[in-house]
Amino acid sequence: MSNAPHFDIDVASFWADPYPDLARMRTQAPIAFVPQLGSTVFVRRDDIFSEEKRTDVFSSHQPAGLMNTLMGHNMMRKDGAAHMSERAAMFPSVSPRTVRDVWRGQFQAHAERILEELAPRGGADLCKAFALPLSAECLKDITGLVNMRFEDMDAWSQAMIDGIANYAGNKDVEARCHAATAGIDAAIDDMIPVVTKHPNHSILSVLLAAGMPIESVRANVKLAISGGQNEPRDAIAGTIWALLTHPDQLALVREKGAKWIDAFEEYARWIAPIGMSPRRVAKPWRYRGVDFEPEDRVFFMFGSANRDEACFDDADRFDLTRDTQKSIAFGAGPHYCAGAFASRAIVADVALPGIFTRLRRLQLDDREPVRIGGWAFRGLLNLPVKWDA
Numbered sequence: 493m494s495n496a497p498h499f500d501i502d503v504a505s506f507w508a509d510p511y512p513d514l515a516r517m518r519t520q521a522p523i524a525f526v527p528q529l530g531s532t533v534f535v536r537r538d539d540i541f542s543e544e545k546r547t548d549v550f551s552s553h554q555p556a557g558l559m560n561t562l563m564g565h566n567m568m569r570k571d572g573a574a575h576m577s578e579r580a581a582m583f584p585s586v587s588p589r590t591v592r593d594v595w596r597g598q599f600q601a602h603a604e605r606i607l608e609e610l611a612p613r614g615g616a617d618l619c620k621a622f623a624l625p626l627s628a629e630c631l632k633d634i635t636g637l638v639n640m641r642f643e644d645m646d647a648w649s650q651a652m653i654d655g656i657a658n659y660a661g662n663k664d665v666e667a668r669c670h671a672a673t674a675g676i677d678a679a680i681d682d683m684i685p686v687v688t689k690h691p692n693h694s695i696l697s698v699l700l701a702a703g704m705p706i707e708s709v710r711a712n713v714k715l716a717i718s719g720g721q722n723e724p725r726d727a728i729a730g731t732i733w734a735l736l737t738h739p740d741q742l743a744l745v746r747e748k749g750a751k752w753i754d755a756f757e758e759y760a761r762w763i764a765p766i767g768m769s770p771r772r773v774a775k776p777w778r779y780r781g782v783d784f785e786p787e788d789r790v791f792f793m794f795g796s797a798n799r800d801e802a803c804f805d806d807a808d809r810f811d812l813t814r815d816t817q818k819s820i821a822f823g824a825g826p827h828y829c830a831g832a833f834a835s836r837a838i839v840a841d842v843a844l845p846g847i848f849t850r851l852r853r854l855q856l857d858d859r860e861p862v863r864i865g866g867w868a869f870r871g872l873l874n875l876p877v878k879w880d881a
Contacts, residue, residue, distance in 0.1 A: 493525055493785075493788060493845060494523075494532045494703070494782050494783060494785065494788050495526060495533065495783050496519045496521070496523050496524050496525045496532045496781060497520075497524055497525070497818075498524065498525050498526075498527060499513075499516075499517055499520070499521050499524035499525070499526055499533075500526070500527060500528065501513050501526055501528050501529075502528075503528050506528075506867055507865055507866060508865055510795065510796075510867040510870075511795075511796075511799060511808070513797070514535055514793060514795065515796075515824050517533070517535045517796070518535050518536055518662060518800060518801070518820045520762070520797060521604045522534070522535050522539060522780075523535075523539065523779070523780055528790065529810045530545055530659060531659075531770070531789040531790060531791045532782070532788060532789070532790050532791070533785070533790070533791045533792075533793050534791070534792050534793060535793045535796040535800075536553050536796070536797065536800055536802065537797035537798070537800035537802065537803045537818060537820065538800075538802065538803070538815060539779075539780070539822065540644055540792045540793070540794070540796070540797045540824060541684075541820060541824045543779065543792070543852040544562070544769070544771075544792055544823070544824045544825040544827075545824070545825040545826070546720055546776060546777075547563055547571040547572065547825070547826065548571075548775065549773065549774055549777045549784070550569050550771035550772075550773065550774070550790055551571055551771060551773070551774040551776060552568060552570060552575070552771060552772075552790075552820045552827060553568050553570055553571050553772065553774075554569055554770065554771075554772045557569065557772070558655065558656045558657075558658060558659075559715075559772065560598075560664070562652065562655045562666070562669050562670070562673065563652060563655075563656065563669075563673060563711060563714045563715065563718065564673075564707060564710055564711030564714060565711055566578075566706075566708070566711040566712045566714065566718075567579055567582070567712055568715055568827060571826070573804050575601075575636065575826060575827070576826070577600045578704065578708065578712060579830060581698065581699055581702040581704055582695055582698065582699060582712060582716075582830060583779045583830070584693065584698045585634065585693055585694060585697075585698045586634065586695070586733035586830050586831055586833060586834050588833045589832070590693050591677045591736065591833045591834050591837050592837075594693045595630070595633060595634060595693075595834060595837065596841060596842070598630070598633050598663055598879065599626075599699075599837060599838050599841070600841075600842050600846075601632075602625075602626055602627055602629040602630060602845060603846045604846070606621075606622060606625055606626055606629075607622070607692070607846055607847070607850045607851070610622060610851075611827070611851060611879075612881050614878060614879060614880070614881030615857060615876070615877065615878035615879070616848070616876075616877065617874050617875055617876050617877075618729055618732060618875040618877055619725075619729045619872055619873065619874050619875045620874075621844070622728070622729075622843075622847065623724075623725045623726070623728035623729040623732075623875070624642070624646050624725055625642045626724075626725075626728065626838070626842075626843060627646075627720075627721055627722075627725035627728065627838065628642035628643075628645035628646045628649075628721055628725075628726040629642050630724070630834070630838050631645055631649075631716070631717065631720045631721050631724075631808065632645055633694065633718065634695060634716065634831075634834060635644070635678070635692060635694060635695050635696060635713055635717060635720070636683055636687050636692065636694025636695060636696030636697050636713075636715050636845055637679045637680065637683055637713070638683070638695065639682050640679050642753060644675060645721055646719065646721055646725070647672070648673075648675055648676055648717065649672075649717050649718055649720075649721035649722055649869060650721075650722065651668040651669050651671065651672035652669055652673065652714060652717065652718040653722055653869050654668065654720055655668070655669025656669075656718065657713065657849055657868040657869065658703075658809045661802055669804070673714060676710075676714055676717060677710060678695045679714060680696065680709070680710055683696055684696070684700065687700065688700065695713055695716055696709065696713055699712060699713070702830050707817075714871070716831065718821065719766065719829070719831065720831050720834070720835075722765060722766075722869055722871065723765045723829075723831075723835055724765055724834075724835050724843075725871070726761060726765040726869075726870070726871025726872065727756060727760060727765050727835065727839045727871075728778040728838070728839050728844075729845045729871065729872045729875045730759055730763055730765070730859075730864075730871055730872050731755050731756055731759040731839065731844060732844070732847060732854075732875065732877075733862060733875055734755070734758075734759050734762070734763075734810050734842065735844075735848075735855075736854065736855060736856050736877070737856070738810050741755070741810060741811070741812045742848075743811070744812050744813070746846075750812050750813070751838075751840075752841070752844040752845055753840040753841075754812045754813075755812055755844060756836060756839045756840040756844065757816045757819065757821075758810060758811060758812050758814055758816055759810070759822055760798075760816075760819065760821035760822075761799075761816050761819035762798070762799075762800050762810050763795070763797040763816075763864075763870055763871075764794045764795040764821045764870065765795065765821075765848060765869065765870060765871055766794060766821070766829075766869060767794055767795030767796075767866070767867050767868055767869065767870050768791050768792065768793050768794060768867065768868040769777035769791070769792045769794065769823065769827070770789060770790070770791055770792075771789075771790040771791075771792065772787065772790075773785060773787060773788040773789075773790060774786060788820065794821060794823070795867065796822055796872060797820050798819050798820065798821060803818045805819070812871055850881075851877075851879040851881045852880045853879055854877055854879045855877060855878060855879070856878075856880075857876040857877055857878045860874065860876040861878070862874060862875060
C-alpha cells in the first residue's frame with residue numbers, strides 16, 4: 493500500500509451518504525488510504541484531473557481486477573494504443589452524429605410509448621416505471637441486443653455493477669454476476685447471425701464489422717451494458733427528483749429559459765452516477781508527498797471531485813445556473829465515457845422534457861420516502877410520485 497495517511501470510514505454510512513466523509517478527506521487527507529476499501533483514494537478534483545491522464549503510472553490495465561475477471565478484458569481496462577483502437581472501433585455506434593441521426597428518434601419512440609402507458613395511472617415509482625425501462629430499451633438498441641427483455645438488461649447490468657464493486661468478496665454477488673454475463677453471452681450468440689446478415693449502427697454490429705476478436709466484442713458489449721444502463725437510469729430518476737425537490741430550479745427551465753441539458757449536467761455533477769474509477773499503480777511514483785508502489789490500488793473519486801470546494805462554490809447545492817465545465821462526471825482523461833453523447837440525448841433530449849410535459853402536476857408522493865444509496869455507483873432506489881391522471 494502507499495504511505496498515504498489512513499482515513500477510516502463506516503462502510504454502511506459511506507454507502508448511505510459518502511459526502512460528509514469525502515468532504516473531511518478533501519480537507520484533512522486529500523490522498524488517503526482507506527483500510528475498509530483496501531485502496532488509496534484521490535478526492536480533490538484537480539488531483540484527479542491531472543493524475544488520471546498519467547496512464548503510465550495510474551494504469552487502467554488491471555489483469556487481476558474484478559472487471560477483467562468477471563466481464564472480460566474490455567477497453568476500459570486497457571491503455572494507450574490498445575485502448576484507442578477498441579474505442580475507435582466502437583465510436584461509429586455512439587458518435588454525436590449517430591446519436592443525433594439514428595438513436596435519438598428511437599429513444600423518443602420508446603419514451604412516448606412508455607409514457608402513453610404510464611400517464612393514466614396517476615402515480616408510480618418512476619425508477620421502476622419510467623427510468624428503468626426507458627434506459628434499458630435505449631440500451632438494447634445501442635448494443636444490438638434487441639432480443640433481451642428490458643427487465644433482463646437492467647438486472648444483468650446491476651449484477652455486473654455489483655460484481656465489479658464487490659471488494660468484500662461476497663460469493664453470492666459474484667455468482668449473480670457470473671449468471672448475468674452468461675445470459676449476455678447467450679444473447680450475443682443469438683444476435684451475431686442477425687447483425688452479420690443485416691448490419692446496423694449497434695455496438696455489436698460495428699465491432700464485428702471492424703474485425704474485433706469475439707472475446708473482445710463480448711467484453712466491450714458487457715462494458716456498455718454495465719455502465720450504459722445504470723448511468724442514464726439513475727440520472728433520469730435523480731434529475732426528476734432534484735427538480736421536484738427544488739421547484740425554483742424547475743421554474744428556471746419552465747419560465748426562465750434554462751435548458752434540460754443544464755439540469756442533467758448539474759445533477760451529474762451534484763450526484764455523479766458513476767462515483768469512482770479504479771486504477772493500478774504501474775511503477776514507483778511520488779505525488780504530493782505520497783509514495784506509490786507497483787500494484788497499489790487507487791480509486792479516483794469522481795463523486796468527491798465534483799463537490800470540491802476549490803472548484804465549485806456552495807458545491808453541495810443543486811443549481812442550474814452553475815458553470816459545470818469543471819465537472820468530471822464522465823471522466824477526465826483518455827477513458828472519458830464513450831457513451832456520454834447517448835446519455836445526454838436519453839436524459840436531456842427525451843426523458844426530462846417528456847416526463848414534465850406528459851405528466852401534469854407531477855409531484856412527490858410523500859406517503860413513501862425517497863431512498864438513495866451507493867458511492868462507487870450512486871442513485872435513487874425509488875421515486876414515488878403522483879400526477880393528474
